[in-house]
Amino acid sequence: MNVPLFIARRYLFARKSHNVINVISAISAAGMAIGTAALVLILSVYNGFDSLIEKNVGDLSPDLLMVSPEHAAHFEPDSLLLDRLAADERVAGLRCVLEDNVFLTYGERQSIARARGVDDGFEDSGALVEHIYEGTFQLHKGDIPTAIVGSSLARKLNIHPRFIDPVILYYPDREGQISPSNPTASARSAKVFPAGLMSISSEVDAELIIVPLHTMRSLMGSRGEEVSGVELILKDGTKKGIRSFKRSYAAECRLLDRYEQQPTLFKMMRYEKLAVFFILLFVVLIVALNIYGSLSMLIIEKTDDVATLRAMGASDGLVRRIFVFEGWLISLLGMITGLVAGVSLALAQQKFGLVKMPGNFLIESYPVILKAQDIVLTVLSVAVVGLVIALLSTGRKKLNPASP
Numbered sequence: 001m002n003v004p005l006f007i008a009r010r011y012l013f014a015r016k017s018h019n020v021i022n023v024i025s026a027i028s029a030a031g032m033a034i035g036t037a038a039l040v041l042i043l044s045v046y047n048g049f050d051s052l053i054e055k056n057v058g059d060l061s062p063d064l065l066m067v068s069p070e071h072a073a074h075f076e077p078d079s080l081l082l083d084r085l086a087a088d089e090r091v092a093g094l095r096c097v098l099e100d101n102v103f104l105t106y107g108e109r110q111s112i113a114r115a116r117g118v119d120d121g122f123e124d125s126g127a128l129v130e131h132i133y134e135g136t137f138q139l140h141k142g143d144i145p146t147a148i149v150g151s152s153l154a155r156k157l158n159i160h161p162r163f164i165d166p167v168i169l170y171y172p173d174r175e176g177q178i179s180p181s182n183p184t185a186s187a188r189s190a191k192v193f194p195a196g197l198m199s200i201s202s203e204v205d206a207e208l209i210i211v212p213l214h215t216m217r218s219l220m221g222s223r224g225e226e227v228s229g230v231e232l233i234l235k236d237g238t239k240k241g242i243r244s245f246k247r248s249y250a251a252e253c254r255l256l257d258r259y260e261q262q263p264t265l266f267k268m269m270r271y272e273k274l275a276v277f278f279i280l281l282f283v284v285l286i287v288a289l290n291i292y293g294s295l296s297m298l299i300i301e302k303t304d305d306v307a308t309l310r311a312m313g314a315s316d317g318l319v320r321r322i323f324v325f326e327g328w329l330i331s332l333l334g335m336i337t338g339l340v341a342g343v344s345l346a347l348a349q350q351k352f353g354l355v356k357m358p359g360n361f362l363i364e365s366y367p368v369i370l371k372a373q374d375i376v377l378t379v380l381s382v383a384v385v386g387l388v389i390a391l392l393s394t395g396r397k398k399l400n401p402a403s404p
Contacts, residue, residue, distance in 0.1 A: 092235045098220065331389070
């Protein structure tokens, strides 16, 4: 039998002569429970928002993007390699894209935007594009080229798909000279008609416009089959399937997965979640300091018990472990209570959407995804914090107040 643990457990549930010790212990356990539940809930909400952002980015970003091996902005891909990729049974779809910064005007308004030219077969089922048509969406209406505009960019320029005014794109003529007095006269131009709006993220929505690939090539004066990348959609879009496909073509071309295509976005998401975790853990640490006061008062109250144990042959280490276990049990009791509450609330929100999102969003309630690694990380972190506070609360001086 573990004697220190047995005595600590008896102390935990026994009545104390000073009721304030019970109150402080209850406050400590309640604080640990609230902190643990907050960690589980907020990390789960972050997982939900991360998943939502990844899904939205995934609607626009392919599983893999083939780019120039020389890190050039534009290049002409090997046609034989493209044929091999298209014929690969693991590939569900392949399309070429050409992307660059352009100057655009709409009526009297002007802006700099990021224009992306995609193959004429570009389609969207409606998850990405909020447009006025039903079903799939094509970048043509008859022979007229159309465009999909980021929602923030559309608001800035007052663009609406129901209006009939065209968006005019300008790009510097590679072979001409720029006139300082009239820059647009020395630039190539193209007209497209806005037919849909898209909502991906604040950064993307503020700058992106999608146009037909041939329109973009004509605007840039491209020669041949110039592209900025080749997008690959795989039948197995899991991380394992993407890694396997990437390895099989590693010697022939440079392929980027979604995390490599959007490194800033995904790093920011990870750092935000990590920062919130440490902030909440610091709050738990502050709450756990109540255990320090509770144990200090308990040690004073149990001075006679300590003397009796020493007279029976108990060592200083055994006595210290009793109070360490006492403090740790208080934190573990709060942690278990908070863990049950946090997991229960997260599952309830995940299934029933109890807490609604304010305003007009793509989703009605806060997204929640409960992950096992977050629960394990929370349990380990809170348990370590409780143990550290318990160890600090039972110093040698406290157990031997009469010693010099």
